[in-house]
Amino acid sequence: xxxxxxxxxxxxxxxxxxxxxxxxxxxxxxxxxxxxxxxxxxxxxxxxxxxxxxxxxxxxxxxxxxxxxxxxxxxxxxxxxxxxxxxxxxxxxxxxxxxxxxxxxxxxxxxxxxxxxxxxxxxxxxxxxxxxxxxxxxxxxxxxxxxxxxxxxxxxxxxxxxxxxxxxxxxxxxxxxxxxxxxxxxxxxxxxxxxxxxxxxxxxxxxxxxxxxxxxxxxxxxxxxxxxxxxxxxxxxxxxxxxxxxxxxxxxxxx
Numbered sequence: 172x173x174x175x176x177x178x179x180x181x182x183x184x185x186x187x188x189x190x191x192x193x194x195x196x197x198x199x200x201x202x203x204x205x206x207x208x209x210x211x212x213x214x215x216x217x218x219x220x221x222x223x224x225x226x227x228x229x230x231x232x233x234x235x236x237x238x239x240x241x242x243x244x245x246x247x248x249x250x251x252x253x254x255x256x257x258x259x260x261x262x263x264x265x266x267x268x269x270x271x272x273x274x275x276x277x278x279x280x281x282x283x284x285x286x287x288x289x290x291x292x293x294x295x296x297x298x299x300x301x302x303x304x305x306x307x308x309x310x311x312x313x314x315x316x317x318x319x320x321x322x323x324x325x326x327x328x329x330x331x332x333x334x335x336x337x338x339x340x341x342x343x344x345x346x347x348x349x350x351x352x353x354x355x356x357x358x359x360x361x362x363x364x365x366x367x368x369x370x371x372x373x374x375x376x377x378x379x380x381x382x383x384x385x386x387x388x389x390x391x392x393x394x395x396x397x398x399x400x401x402x403x404x405x406x407x408x409x410x411x412x413x414x415x416x417x418x419x420x421x422x423x424x425x426x
Contacts, residue, residue: 173265175285175359177214178254179206180247181271183223187409192226192271194413197420201407202226203233204274204420212281214267220247220254246383248358252365262363263290270356275404275419280397285359287395292322293364294387295395297357299402300350307345313354313382315396323394326354326382352396355403358384364392 181192181202188194192202199207202219209217219230219237222244230237238257244250251268260266265288267281280297287295298315306312310328318324325331330351337346360368374389376382387394407413 173286173288174215175265175267175282175288176216176218176255176258176260177206177209177212177267177269177281178251179209179217179219179269179271180250181205181219181221181226182250183221183226188407188413191407191413192221193229194407196274196417197422199233200226200229201274202271203230203235205269205271205276206230206235208274208276208278209267209269209281212267212278212285214281214285216258218254218258219271220250222250248365248383249369252369255362255365260362262361262366264362266360266362266365268358268360270406272407273357273403274407274416276357277399277401277403280355280357280399280403283397283399284357287397288359288361290361292393292395293361294392295359295397296323296384297355297397297399298352299355299399301353302345302350304343304345306353307351313356314351315354317352317396317398321396321398323384323388323396325388326380326384328380328382352398353402354384355399356406 185191193200196204206217220240222242227237238254240250240253265285267285284295284297314331315326316324316331334346334349371390374386377385
């Protein structure tokens with residue numbers, strides 16, 4: 172298995188769910204639960220990247236390495252780039268960005284995404300087939316289309332690819348053998364590309380779609396995509412999400 176480092180960005184501020192990284196899940200903060208899942212992936216090192224001392228303290232209390240970063244980073248990618256530099260990682264090291272609000276993320280998914288990085292492919296992510304009509308047309312569900320090599324052609328909030336004949340016949344059910352790919356917000360990078368990422372020119376496409384990964388494609392860099400048949404467990408954005416995820420960490424469910 173390819174060696175990789177997992178970095179978990181975690182900001183304390185959240186408009187929809189204040190103090191989200193420190194939310195209790197069965198006796199441990201959410202960010203710690205996420206770091207523990209990342210450790211199960213086989214990562215050689217797992218580090219939390221944060222802008223707040225309370226998160227550093229909570230991680231250290233549970234034996235998780237954490238590094239303070241600047242508070243003004245525009246994205247999680249910029250935050251993990253600062254940490255990769257602080258760790259002194261080699262240019263060919265593989266770094267995986269595991270979002271801090273994914274305490275149920277599948278460890279095998281992290282490893283499979285990291286394995287796609289090579290000298291020719293500096294960035295990778297993941298996706299799964301959609302079978303729900305509502306999600307296919309939901310702009311909050313990001314879709315991705317691939318080329319024959321399994322690399323991203325485009326990411327969009329729109330319904331892509333558009334099944335012209337299938338949707339002309341009916342809009343009430345999905346056309347037969349039609350399953351668009353939903354993008355999963357998990358990213359792996361070759362470290363030299365991660366360091367160069369903040370210097371890439373901002374794309375008008377990413378601004379229109381509000382999708383940061385379009386900057387990479389717009390600047391001519393490939394993104395490999397690992398496709399998994401399984402729909403990932405839910406992340407946490409709202410109080411409702413938190414209540415649902417807490418059920419997995421009830422005493423009878425803990426592993």
